[in-house]
Amino acid sequence: MKKCRNLLIILSSAFVFALFVSCGSGVEQPIQFPHKTHIDAGVECNICHQFYETQKNSGRPTTEVCSNCHFDEPMTSNPEEKRLIEEYIKKNKELPWKRVYHVPEHVYYPHFRHVMNAKIDCEFCHGDIKSQTMPLTKPLKKTKMYFCYNCHKERGISVDCITCHV
Numbered sequence: 001m002k003k004c005r006n007l008l009i010i011l012s013s014a015f016v017f018a019l020f021v022s023c024g025s026g027v028e029q030p031i032q033f034p035h036k037t038h039i040d041a042g043v044e045c046n047i048c049h050q051f052y053e054t055q056k057n058s059g060r061p062t063t064e065v066c067s068n069c070h071f072d073e074p075m076t077s078n079p080e081e082k083r084l085i086e087e088y089i090k091k092n093k094e095l096p097w098k099r100v101y102h103v104p105e106h107v108y109y110p111h112f113r114h115v116m117n118a119k120i121d122c123e124f125c126h127g128d129i130k131s132q133t134m135p136l137t138k139p140l141k142k143t144k145m146y147f148c149y150n151c152h153k154e155r156g157i158s159v160d161c162i163t164c165h166v
């Protein structure tokens with residue numbers, strides 16, 4: 001009986017540990033890309049996220065987008081910039097950026113309606129991207145149902161289930 005209880009304790013702490021590890025880690029990005037350096041240098045969001053003005057998605061930068069400014073010689077002494085040039089740009093290899101913000105499959109979220117028509121700032125939903133010196137590993141803000149729903153209600157936008165659920 002006692003043995004069994006000990007086993008149970010060991011098993012359940014292993015489970016809690018696994019849960020802790022999987023919740024805490026988040027995604028890993030191919031290059032240690034700093035938003036802050038680029039925003040401070042005056043690069044606008046739409047240089048790298050090219051679709052939010054007209055489409056559902058914002059899109060993420062391809063290697064070609066980076067290569068407009070990063071080619072032959074690095075501009076900084078940051079080894080990550082050198083790695084970007086040597087390992088991706090010169091080899092013409094695609095950067096496997098991992099997704100951070102998500103809504104489930106059954107939800108329809110259109111960027112252009114919010115950014116262009118409703119003029120809602122990126123930061124309102126994504127948090128303080130401009131001062132990030134490292135790539136995101138997890139969302140800075142959560143976009144759960146009532147975050148969306150409450151704003152629609154306040155602004156007189158439809159809250160019928162089929163507005164957001166497909």
Ligand code: HEC
Nearest residue numbers: 045049057058059101102103109114115120121122125143
């Ligand atoms: C009203 C909230 C809201 C606003 C405003 C908003 N976003 Fe998003 N964004 C989201 C949600 C929700 C997702 C996840 C969408 C999904 O899973 O399809 C997302 C996803 C993204 C992604 C992931 C990749 C992709 O192709 O969509 C990028 C990049 C992004 N947003 C950039 C921006 C930028 C840049 C702005 C401002 C110009 C912006 N967002 C404004 C809510 C918002």
Ligand code: HEC
Nearest residue numbers: 031032033034037041043061065066069075076078080081
């Ligand atoms: C419109 C031009 C432009 C584009 C496009 C661009 N960068 Fe940069 N990047 C810069 C400038 C300018 C600097 C250097 C700023 C400075 O001198 O501190 C820089 C610096 C960097 C650095 C070093 C940062 C630091 O603070 O040390 C990295 C890493 C980097 N870029 C990665 C990328 C990646 C990855 C992409 C594509 C997703 C990209 N850049 C796209 C202009 C650009």
Ligand code: HEC
Nearest residue numbers: 033038043044045048097098099100101122126129135136
């Ligand atoms: C020079 C290119 C560049 C510029 C300019 C830029 N981004 Fe990004 N953005 C990236 C890259 C590369 C990633 C993926 C790595 C990361 O998360 O840092 C990314 C990721 C994101 C994501 C998370 C996407 C996801 O997968 O969920 C959001 C949100 C975002 N950027 C918003 C913005 C906003 C808002 C601005 C303007 C204030 C901006 N970005 C300007 C290159 C850029």
Ligand code: HEC
Nearest residue numbers: 108109113117118120143147148151152155157158163164
């Ligand atoms: C801060 C307020 C705000 C937030 C947060 C917000 N929305 Fe919206 N949403 C609006 C406004 C305003 C419009 C109307 C835009 C227009 O005029 O095209 C809109 C329009 C829409 C539409 C098009 C509606 C139609 O009638 O065709 C969809 C779909 C939508 N939002 C889904 C979402 C989802 C999903 C989220 C959360 C991930 C979200 N919204 C978060 C304010 C918001």
Ligand code: HEC
Nearest residue numbers: 102103104107143144145148149152158159160161163164
């Ligand atoms: C303004 C947009 C919006 C409207 C309107 C809306 N939903 Fe949602 N709903 C969402 C988003 C976004 C999520 C995903 C949240 C997340 O990331 O877990 C969601 C998730 C859900 C889920 C899954 C629950 C979960 O936690 O995963 C159910 C069930 C649901 N909604 C039912 C409804 C019903 C029923 C209605 C109508 C009364 C409705 N929704 C109206 C945006 C909306």
